[in-house]
Amino acid sequence: MRLDAKDAARLSAAVYTSIAMLAALAFFLVTLLTGDYSWVARIGGAVWVFGLSMIILMPTVTPWIRRRLGG
Amino acid sequence: MAVEERERQKDALQEVTLPVAGMTCAACVRKVEKALKGLPGVQDATVNLSAGKAGVVFDPAACAVADMEKVIEDIGYEVPASRLNLLVLGMTPGHCDIVIGNALRALPGVRAVTINPATDTVSVEYLESAVSAAAIKKTVRSLGYDVSEKGEGEDAMDRERQLRQAEVRRQLINMLVSWPLGAIVMLGTFSDYRPLSEFLPSFMNNKILLFALTTPLVIGPGRQFFVNSWNGLRRGLTDMNLLYATGIGAAYLIAVINTFFPDAGFGGERATFFEAAALLVAFIVLGRYLEAVTRGRTSQAIRNLMKLRPKRATVIRDGRETEVPADEVEIGDVCLVRPGESVPVDGVVLEGYSAVDESMVTGESIPVEKRDGDEVTGGTLNKTGAFRFRATRVGAGTALSQIIKLVEEAQTTKAPIQALADKVAGHFILGVHALALAVFLFWFFAGFGLWFTEDTRLVLTPYKLEDLGVFGLALLISVTVLVISCPCAVGLATPAAMMAGTGKGAEFGILFKGADAVEATARVRVVVLDKTGTLTKGEPSVTDVLAAPNPPSVGRGPSPGITADEVLRLAAAAEKNSEHPLGEAIVRGAQQRGLDVPPAERFGSIPGHGVEATVEGREVLLGNRKLMAERGIDVSALIAEAERLENEGKTVMFVAASPSVILSREGGGTQAAEGAGSDAGHSAPQLAGVVAVADTIKDTSARAIGELKRLGLRVAMMTGDNRRTADAIARQLGIGRVLAEVPPQDKAAEVRKLQDEGQTVAMVGDGVNDAPALAQANVGMAIGSGTDVAKETGHVILIRDDILDVVAAVQVARATMRLVKQNLFWAFGYNAAAIPLGAGLLYPFFSQVVSPELAALLMATSSLSVTMNTLRMRGYRPPIKRGPSAPSPERVEREREPLLEAGS
Numbered sequence: 001m002r003l004d005a006k007d008a009a010r011l012s013a014a015v016y017t018s019i020a021m022l023a024a025l026a027f028f029l030v031t032l033l034t035g036d037y038s039w040v041a042r043i044g045g046a047v048w049v050f051g052l053s054m055i056i057l058m059p060t061v062t063p064w065i066r067r068r069l070g071g
Numbered sequence: 072m073a074v075e076e077r078e079r080q081k082d083a084l085q086e087v088t089l090p091v092a093g094m095t096c097a098a099c100v101r102k103v104e105k106a107l108k109g110l111p112g113v114q115d116a117t118v119n120l121s122a123g124k125a126g127v128v129f130d131p132a133a134c135a136v137a138d139m140e141k142v143i144e145d146i147g148y149e150v151p152a153s154r155l156n157l158l159v160l161g162m163t164p165g166h167c168d169i170v171i172g173n174a175l176r177a178l179p180g181v182r183a184v185t186i187n188p189a190t191d192t193v194s195v196e197y198l199e200s201a202v203s204a205a206a207i208k209k210t211v212r213s214l215g216y217d218v219s220e221k222g223e224g225e226d227a228m229d230r231e232r233q234l235r236q237a238e239v240r241r242q243l244i245n246m247l248v249s250w251p252l253g254a255i256v257m258l259g260t261f262s263d264y265r266p267l268s269e270f271l272p273s274f275m276n277n278k279i280l281l282f283a284l285t286t287p288l289v290i291g292p293g294r295q296f297f298v299n300s301w302n303g304l305r306r307g308l309t310d311m312n313l314l315y316a317t318g319i320g321a322a323y324l325i326a327v328i329n330t331f332f333p334d335a336g337f338g339g340e341r342a343t344f345f346e347a348a349a350l351l352v353a354f355i356v357l358g359r360y361l362e363a364v365t366r367g368r369t370s371q372a373i374r375n376l377m378k379l380r381p382k383r384a385t386v387i388r389d390g391r392e393t394e395v396p397a398d399e400v401e402i403g404d405v406c407l408v409r410p411g412e413s414v415p416v417d418g419v420v421l422e423g424y425s426a427v428d429e430s431m432v433t434g435e436s437i438p439v440e441k442r443d444g445d446e447v448t449g450g451t452l453n454k455t456g457a458f459r460f461r462a463t464r465v466g467a468g469t470a471l472s473q474i475i476k477l478v479e480e481a482q483t484t485k486a487p488i489q490a491l492a493d494k495v496a497g498h499f500i501l502g503v504h505a506l507a508l509a510v511f512l513f514w515f516f517a518g519f520g521l522w523f524t525e526d527t528r529l530v531l532t533p534y535k536l537e538d539l540g541v542f543g544l545a546l547l548i549s550v551t552v553l554v555i556s557c558p559c560a561v562g563l564a565t566p567a568a569m570m571a572g573t574g575k576g577a578e579f580g581i582l583f584k585g586a587d588a589v590e591a592t593a594r595v596r597v598v599v600l601d602k603t604g605t606l607t608k609g610e611p612s613v614t615d616v617l618a619a620p621n622p623p624s625v626g627r628g629p630s631p632g633i634t635a636d637e638v639l640r641l642a643a644a645a646e647k648n649s650e651h652p653l654g655e656a657i658v659r660g661a662q663q664r665g666l667d668v669p670p671a672e673r674f675g676s677i678p679g680h681g682v683e684a685t686v687e688g689r690e691v692l693l694g695n696r697k698l699m700a701e702r703g704i705d706v707s708a709l710i711a712e713a714e715r716l717e718n719e720g721k722t723v724m725f726v727a728a729s730p731s732v733i734l735s736r737e738g739g740g741t742q743a744a745e746g747a748g749s750d751a752g753h754s755a756p757q758l759a760g761v762v763a764v765a766d767t768i769k770d771t772s773a774r775a776i777g778e779l780k781r782l783g784l785r786v787a788m789m790t791g792d793n794r795r796t797a798d799a800i801a802r803q804l805g806i807g808r809v810l811a812e813v814p815p816q817d818k819a820a821e822v823r824k825l826q827d828e829g830q831t832v833a834m835v836g837d838g839v840n841d842a843p844a845l846a847q848a849n850v851g852m853a854i855g856s857g858t859d860v861a862k863e864t865g866h867v868i869l870i871r872d873d874i875l876d877v878v879a880a881v882q883v884a885r886a887t888m889r890l891v892k893q894n895l896f897w898a899f900g901y902n903a904a905a906i907p908l909g910a911g912l913l914y915p916f917f918s919q920v921v922s923p924e925l926a927a928l929l930m931a932t933s934s935l936s937v938t939m940n941t942l943r944m945r946g947y948r949p950p951i952k953r954g955p956s957a958p959s960p961e962r963v964e965r966e967r968e969p970l971l972e973a974g975s
Binding site for chain 2: 060
């Protein structure tokens with residue numbers, strides 16, 4: 001399957017956003033299960049994990065998708 | 072077909088160098104390179120941070136320069152264009168403006184054309200690297216219009232300087248905003264603590280006030296980091312700005328939350344990190360400012376060369392002196408240069424005499440005399456007399472332009488060490504974010520529970536963080552890691568040093584063709600020197616003249632003996648009509664000794680043996696032993712001396728003359744000769760003496776070899792000459808390894824043999840004849856290129872014909888690489904040491920964490936160290952060159968004034 005540049009960018013965005021959200025969700029669930037954290041810590045921590053995950057994933061997933069699927 | 076297509080594409084490839092403004096670090100370099108390489112038709116892209124240039128190899132059929140500009144601007148950088156304002160006479164509205172506009176817009180690199188026929192003005196915005204001002208003017212002229220530049224215009228150097236100054240100014244303004252505000256915010260934050268509490272009003276600690284002071288800082292000077300990182304991120308590219316943006320953003324966000332929602336669990340009102348956000352901006356801007364200053368300073372050398380480009384020329388047209396812009400001088404034009412003026416273009420002197428200071432181009436400190444037939448170089452300074460010369464190379468073809476181009480190209484290349492540093496720095500940013508995430512998770516789930524105490528403080532502050540919750544501590548340490556890890560100095564470390572080094576080399580007439588040449592030169596272990604023309608003068612000269620100890624009885628009277636000068640005079644007379652290099656050497660030798668060389672009445676060459684001639688009515692024979700034997704001349708009296716000279720690598724020629732000739736000089740000159748002439752002229756020649764000729768060693772060769780050895784290098788000599796001659800020269804110079812009897816075609820193979828022994832080899836030789844060996848060597852040094860540097864092969868070009876420049880090249884390269892390594896140490900070493908501290912290594916023991924602002928200070932210190940270290944290179948002189956230096960453009964200007972006054 002070959003994608004044009006726009007489609008590749010869209011697919012990349014979908015992939016890295018999903019993974020980052022999963023990471024944040026995982027963080028949130030762990031805070032629920034493992035300790036007595038405040039809601040601010042849980043939500044704030046999940047947001048920070050999401051942000052850093054996005055920053056890490058955006059420049060890695062985008063070229064990877066472009067390489068694999070064209071565009 | 073596919074092969075043909077590939078070949079066609081390869082042939083069609085073009086190269087363009089684009090100026091890129093706004094890059095600040097190694098990650099920016101990768102970002103721009105990646106973006107350019109992503110364009111269809113772009114084969115390769117190399118970006119140099121310090122030079123602020125991108126070299127792009129592309130297929131013009133698939134990609135236009137405009138596409139490159141667009142993609143660079145899309146990712147947040149600028150491609151500054153130049154502007155040319157032309158006065159075009161004779162335009163009529165509605166037609167001419169369209170014709171001119173279309174013609175100019177068709178030129179590659181022309182961005183915009185604005186034509187105002189009412190004011191006869193054509194304003195062209197163009198990329199200097201793609202099209203020249205001269206080409207633009209020529210295009211308009213070819214359409215039939217008179218063109219002249221409006222005013223002096225701005226040349227590339229001025230524009231580049233303005234661009235750099237604008238960047239320095241921008242960062243300076245940012246500093247002037249951020250530092251006072253940052254200082255007030257910091258004082259306000261700590262105003263509760265002694266001794267600040269004693270003299271600072273309490274309202275300074277008002278959180279709303281701190282918010283009001285910090286916010287303009289973040290959205291003002293700090294805005295650039297957010298905008299640039301977003302521009303990169305949306306294309307999947309990261310750079311240092313991202314680290315700054317996340318660091319500043321997180322600190323500011325926590326402060327805002329703790330101000331307006333103090334119970335949110337981020338540490339409350341006592342943990343409003345406004346000062347962290349403010350000082351982060353201040354320190355990062357300080358780092359930016361220092362980097363901008365450094366980049367400007369390290370390209371000083373090339374700007375100095377550019378400053379030498381003369382602006383005006385006096386051309387003789389139709390018998391009248393006409394002053395024209397130097398870039399409008401054409402090949403064949405006759406130019407006039409008065410004392411104190413610069414030579415406008417390259418050429419050959421037609422008439423006049425002067426001494427010209429060429430130090431700015433060749434590094435030669437002593438002015439060079441110029442007379443009819445001598446070559447002059449554009450940009451050099453005429454010192455004493457006036458002369459006229461015919462232009463032979465103009466515009467981009469002049470030596471100065473070639474040198475500037477060569478140095479510029481060298482500065483856009485990357486040394487292997489730099490490519491590695493860039494790669495590491497590029498991946499570092501992702502790694503740092505991953506580390507920040509890992510550190511956050513560790514302190515959130517484990518560290519806080521294990522070690523948190525109410526005594527928690529920030530390092531070097533009295534600031535207690537007892538209200539800090541788990542999220543606040545983990546986030547604080549995570550942000551500190553982001554800031555403290557920033558490898559911004561890494562991006563500057565290598566290119567800044569390389570620019571300084573290549574520029575410094577150019578100052579001394581040493582042109583490195585790339586950063587890789589600098590690195591390779593510094594690593595050289597064996598230097599192979601071509602003999603003829605490199606170590607020796609390359610032309611034979613008379614070294615010894617010996618008279619026969621017992622001259623033959625001559626004609627009438629007792630034997631009066633013969634002097635060495637008389638032997639040489641006879642030999643020179645016999646060779647006067649010869650075109651053989653040895654004969655020419657003998658004639659030159661006699662003239663240098665002030666001997667009067669009479670013409671030969673009869674001259675005959677005896678191929679492979681020598682010559683015979685009649686001089687002043689006497690028979691003279693000059694040649695080898697075989698010739699003497701054939702003519703029955705006894706050479707036994709000088710045979711031992713002859714063999715000794717031959718063992719020294721010299722070519723020995725025996726001189727025999729009929730007796731009366733000998734008598735003629737000793738017995739009172741001409742009269743005696745004439746008296747003896749009629750009957751003695753037919754006497755058989757007898758041995759008169761020997762003349763030894765050899766290719767003599769250059770004055771500086773022995774010193775250079777000694778210096779190379781002192782640098783720890785092994786020195787070898789390569790020559791096509793016979794073993795005996797080669798050994799003799801090598802003995803005199805102290806060279807241990809001699810590669811003799813190597814024909815030109817085998818020189819490269821000899822170099823390869825040395826490389827196979829595991830040696831890094833530099834080959835020094837003539838750039839034309841030794842080209843294959845120079846290409847084979849790890850470093851090929853073409854020596855004595857003169858000013859025609861474009862034709863030279865090799866990795867390093869030594870403009871002057873002085874072997875000491877080989878030593879200087881090694882010294883400059885080593886100094887440059889030393890600088891690179893020191894810079895990388897300051898840049899990477901700092902990161903390696905600071906990251907564990909930032910990640911909270913000290914916390915379990917001292918309950919102290921590094922604050923984001925301290926992290927920013929450390930980061931700025933790293934940049935400062937690299938900057939200061941690089942600037943040291945400005946005053947560097949290779950030890951072999953300690954002495955009078957090439958004049959600065961300012962000195963040239965100073966010296967020009969009185970000369971001009973005297974001339975007028």
